[in-house]
Amino acid sequence: MSVKVIVVGAGLIGPRHAQSVISNPDTDLVALIDPAPSGPATASQLNTNHFPSLDALLASSSIPKPDAAIVCTPNHTHVPISRNLLANGIHVLVEKPVSDSIESGLELLRFAQLPENAHLKLLVGHHRRFNPYVYKTKQILDAGSLGSIIAVNGLWTLYKPQSYFAPPTDWRRAKSSGGVIPINFVHDVDILHHFFGPIVRIHAEKTLPQRPNPPHDAEEGAALTLRFASGIVGTFLVCDATPSPHNFETGTGENPIIPKSPTNGDSDFYRIFGSNASLSVPDMTRWSYDGKPDKSWNETLSVERYDVGDATPFDLQLAHFVEVIRGNAQPSCSGEEGLRALIVCQAARKALETGQTVDIDTDLFKNEI
Numbered sequence: 001m002s003v004k005v006i007v008v009g010a011g012l013i014g015p016r017h018a019q020s021v022i023s024n025p026d027t028d029l030v031a032l033i034d035p036a037p038s039g040p041a042t043a044s045q046l047n048t049n050h051f052p053s054l055d056a057l058l059a060s061s062s063i064p065k066p067d068a069a070i071v072c073t074p075n076h077t078h079v080p081i082s083r084n085l086l087a088n089g090i091h092v093l094v095e096k097p098v099s100d101s102i103e104s105g106l107e108l109l110r111f112a113q114l115p116e117n118a119h120l121k122l123l124v125g126h127h128r129r130f131n132p133y134v135y136k137t138k139q140i141l142d143a144g145s146l147g148s149i150i151a152v153n154g155l156w157t158l159y160k161p162q163s164y165f166a167p168p169t170d171w172r173r174a175k176s177s178g179g180v181i182p183i184n185f186v187h188d189v190d191i192l193h194h195f196f197g198p199i200v201r202i203h204a205e206k207t208l209p210q211r212p213n214p215p216h217d218a219e220e221g222a223a224l225t226l227r228f229a230s231g232i233v234g235t236f237l238v239c240d241a242t243p244s245p246h247n248f249e250t251g252t253g254e255n256p257i258i259p260k261s262p263t264n265g266d267s268d269f270y271r272i273f274g275s276n277a278s279l280s281v282p283d284m285t286r287w288s289y290d291g292k293p294d295k296s297w298n299e300t301l302s303v304e305r306y307d308v309g310d311a312t313p314f315d316l317q318l319a320h321f322v323e324v325i326r327g328n329a330q331p332s333c334s335g336e337e338g339l340r341a342l343i344v345c346q347a348a349r350k351a352l353e354t355g356q357t358v359d360i361d362t363d364l365f366k367n368e369i
């Protein structure tokens, strides 16, 4: 039986998810929901039904009841929409970040955990877990090829044009709803968690602002230091106001609207340092003294390159969602994992604002009985 899917929100990313639903033989796109005037035209381009709201769809008898929904609306609407979907017996894949506050994210997790909702799945759309470069890196780490991991160094540096911040998506320039940390760095946090486990301490220094404030009051960038529960340490530079190839999108070419680096291999965005070897991504170069007489800086390093397959992460994420709904897999990025990434982003912002190092409690439900 095909899984009947609706896409809620048809702005930048909703139609991309809708395309994955259309191309997956196990899923049917039954409707697109968006109150914007462009909603009906977008739905008709995708050859599907349009509803201006979830309530209108739920009240309608013209389409079969959906099994699952992909929520692609602005961040502050994620929790009420996801809650409404779960309350109506619909599985949820909600775009990142899971919520716009820790409190509302926790509220959603608690709601999803109620006994009456136990059969329903809540996943968060950190689709990069399904990127072939991330998949390969995780495989290399899990195989122990680098030895014990000591440190990681990351970059997300790129230039966003003025049009990105113009209405109707001017929420991206407001501190309350936008900013490079919750919009972009949150992806890297999730990948760092996926690779190395939870981050427990963070410090941040703000980059020099390049855009006028007002109207831009969201952060543009930061230099961050990280400590993981495992003892691994990291540094990360994030900035959305500099022309640079050193970011996930340019390095991997995963986003069709951000061209891949023309100089393949010169756009490294992660360097991972282990006791036996180090690895840079996405050139997938492993440096070691393997095969040398001595493990010593006096030797010439051995260089190995890994091949990476070709796959579309949004398609793989959807296929995973279907497997989770069918009970054949556990969520790769659960609501809890999604909230952990958000908590780290909020800690990064707190560190930026206070100039203090911020400790992060990994026990999400510590105040619950």
Ligand SMILES: NC(=O)c1ccc[n+]([C@@H]2O[C@H](COP(=O)([O-])OP(=O)(O)OC[C@H]3O[C@@H](n4cnc5c(N)ncnc54)[C@H](O)[C@@H]3O)[C@@H](O)[C@H]2O)c1
Pocket: 008, 009, 010, 011, 012, 013, 014, 033, 034, 035, 036, 052, 053, 054, 071, 072, 073, 074, 075, 077, 081, 095, 096, 097, 125, 126, 127, 168, 169, 183
């Ligand atoms: N995974 C990724 O790589 C990725 C990329 C971009 C955006 N996102 C996330 O996806 C979400 C949407 O981002 P976007 O850039 O597409 O935003 P957008 O502003 O381009 O689109 C959001 C759409 O949601 C619609 N909408 C608002 N309230 C609604 C409601 N109650 N019901 C139905 N539709 C509603 C708006 O009319 C708009 O068309 C954000 O949470 C963002 O963080 C993820």
